[in-house]
Amino acid sequence: MTEPDHTHAGEHGSELSAMQLRVRALETVLTEKGYVDPAALDAIIETYETRVGPHIGARVVAKAWVDPDFKRALLDDASRATGTLKLANPAGDHLVAVENTPTLHHMVVCTLCSCYPWDMLGLPPVWYKSAPYRSRAVKDPRGVLADFGVTLPASTAIRVWDSTAETRFMVVPMRPAGTEGWSEERLAQLVTRDSMIGTGLARNADEVA
């Protein structure tokens, strides 16, 4: 059972069908045995397709940008600090937030599997779970950033966080120039998913309406 039907996922429609059938068989067995309720599976999928995503983390970052007390609390204990925000999906335990500065840039990876702050960013993109990112982030983070079109000054140190336990990391990117006086809502539009992973920077002020 550990042998898949094929070795190159998704290259052909017929292979996708094989996977659909295989997963349907699994769901039927689990359902008939009384382990899972298909309606609960629908609700889980709907949660991650429509409610939990990077907009949650973006709200947290925007708050940190405008509220120094919140930022201090966030960097001290992110699970506790985000718990005060009445988020649509509260962060679980062991969330750690780290702040980018002109002299230090943070990047988050999971070299062993795919650990990612789901509560703050939703499900991870394919590239985050892929061999190219997982292999290179810890050895050549500047090369990784180049793949994302990001070049940092040589004087900016890079810190890579390998998520090898149940601690989860999110990056607080630097607040872009020219955003003085902006509301949290408007600032949140600048906060991209990749900027909270550390493979990107926040958008420039002129990139949003």
Add this chain to the structure above:
Amino acid sequence: MDGIHDLGGMDGFGRIDAEPDEPVFHAAWEGRVMAMQRAMMYAGAWNIDMLRYAQERLPPQVYLGVSYYERWALAAELSLVERGCGGGDELAAGHSLRPGKPLARKLTAAAVGEGLLRGGYARPAQGPARFAPGDRVRAKNIHPPTHTRLPRYVRGHVGTVERAHGCHVFPDSAAIDKGENPQWLYTVRFDGPELWGPDADPTVSVSVEAFEPYLEPAPESA
């Protein structure tokens, strides 16, 4: 185990290919697999460490050759059988052929919001912490044949304890059904050249989350 999943520091996988406007799922079955894994872990059929260990034991060519959620599907099939929750004959038939095993609980649609909350992994300490922030530690040169969360690329190298996180469930035990066996957990930071040699970028540092059994004291100065 020294498996293919332990990818940190390997070369040759090529550039990172980020898909613009990527959908949450690329096919409906991916969402079903993700949701089934969540529901089965909620039910107590297996745990997160068993999910990871099941993937790690896929043959390397399979691990690298299939998509992420396909790995999760293969891991679900493996866990189902290993945990005594179902048989390969049932998966092949596409139907249950025997009654299910009693599980701790069942996730209902109404409970999904609460059921998706991330559980805590902190546990009461079994003893005093051996290390404190600022301590120099060496990641042990160990090669457990079963699940471990100490990546190969730090083994044998010296770093600095940066944070202590309290005691957490020990994945090496939980993955093989040996209980939670809580252990102190630390963030340990390594300098780039310590990991990758004198030619490495000295402005880079890397941290791992290391359980106390992975670490030993190191001299103050190398």
